[in-house]
Amino acid sequence: MKSHTQSRRTFLGSILSSVTASAVAQQSSAAAEPILDIHQHTHYHDRNDEHMTAHQQAMGITKTILLPAGTPTDRPSTHKGKSNGLAARCGGTETCMKIAKANPQAYLWGANEVTDLESAPAEIEKWLKLGACIIGEQKFAVECDSAHSQKLYELAAEYQVPILLHFQHMTYNLGYDRFHAMLAKYPKTIFIGHAQTFWGNIDKAHDQKVLYPKSKITPGGITDRYLADYPNMYADMSAGSGLLALTRDEEHTTSFFQRHQDKILYGSDCADHFGRGPGCQGAQTIAAIRKLSPNKSVERKILWENSQKVFRL
Numbered sequence: 001m002k003s004h005t006q007s008r009r010t011f012l013g014s015i016l017s018s019v020t021a022s023a024v025a026q027q028s029s030a031a032a033e034p035i036l037d038i039h040q041h042t043h044y045h046d047r048n049d050e051h052m053t054a055h056q057q058a059m060g061i062t063k064t065i066l067l068p069a070g071t072p073t074d075r076p077s078t079h080k081g082k083s084n085g086l087a088a089r090c091g092g093t094e095t096c097m098k099i100a101k102a103n104p105q106a107y108l109w110g111a112n113e114v115t116d117l118e119s120a121p122a123e124i125e126k127w128l129k130l131g132a133c134i135i136g137e138q139k140f141a142v143e144c145d146s147a148h149s150q151k152l153y154e155l156a157a158e159y160q161v162p163i164l165l166h167f168q169h170m171t172y173n174l175g176y177d178r179f180h181a182m183l184a185k186y187p188k189t190i191f192i193g194h195a196q197t198f199w200g201n202i203d204k205a206h207d208q209k210v211l212y213p214k215s216k217i218t219p220g221g222i223t224d225r226y227l228a229d230y231p232n233m234y235a236d237m238s239a240g241s242g243l244l245a246l247t248r249d250e251e252h253t254t255s256f257f258q259r260h261q262d263k264i265l266y267g268s269d270c271a272d273h274f275g276r277g278p279g280c281q282g283a284q285t286i287a288a289i290r291k292l293s294p295n296k297s298v299e300r301k302i303l304w305e306n307s308q309k310v311f312r313l
């Protein structure tokens, strides 16, 4: 009996020491392999700042870019107020700036405003002058080539900051099939595409009405072509739509990573409190990128180096 207890103790002890060793190994590899998350929000579904920063830490993020909402307004471009707070109760520009100024090593911040407010360019420019590093997330019901949108594309080029667009069929940044005209007209603007309609269109056979397609992918969709043909088009890997684009056809993902390896940027955009495990979509996206990258060099580009270049860090 005694020897049984002892061997059980020894067994548990060795498990514990191997768990500790692997945790230490994970921590040091996280330090050696930094990750830049280009897509996170303050007050996301009411998650407080303490929980948000703990989430980013648990996920192993080195630097996070906080993307604000615009000013709450009641107009068609915000679906009469329903899409205020990026439709997820997210905080405005000031809430993002505050966190970044308090911890500039770990946080950067964006500037945003409702695209078709007459005050939008001046409002965004005010924050760019204070150090905002991106415009977005632009998630409003406007045509993607509207005159108001184009003023912001010009502003992004002038301040050499990217603009991040949430493309969602019939809902936000409409007319994605015409977006190539903007890519050609504003070659000095870096556009970062995100969300359902951006990711659905990696598939040439994409049905625009399906927001979360699960079928095998035929290469050559609109997004595949924009990324190949326009040096100023980049891809934000974040959200459920980004993760689904990686997992729905793993064989396709590896070749997609291969051909667009300099254009893909990791982002999480998850509102959970875990930062790890099955309840954290951002952690799953990191795991999928590590699993499906054709090699280590491409993995490092997607998780860190591409964003480092785009944001000139």
Ligand SMILES: [Zn+2]
Residues within 6 Å of the ligand: 137, 139, 166, 194, 195, 239
């Ligand atoms: Zn979005």
Ligand SMILES: [Zn+2]
Residues within 6 Å of the ligand: 055, 268, 270, 271, 272, 273, 274, 275, 276, 279, 280, 281, 282, 283
């Ligand atoms: Zn998460």
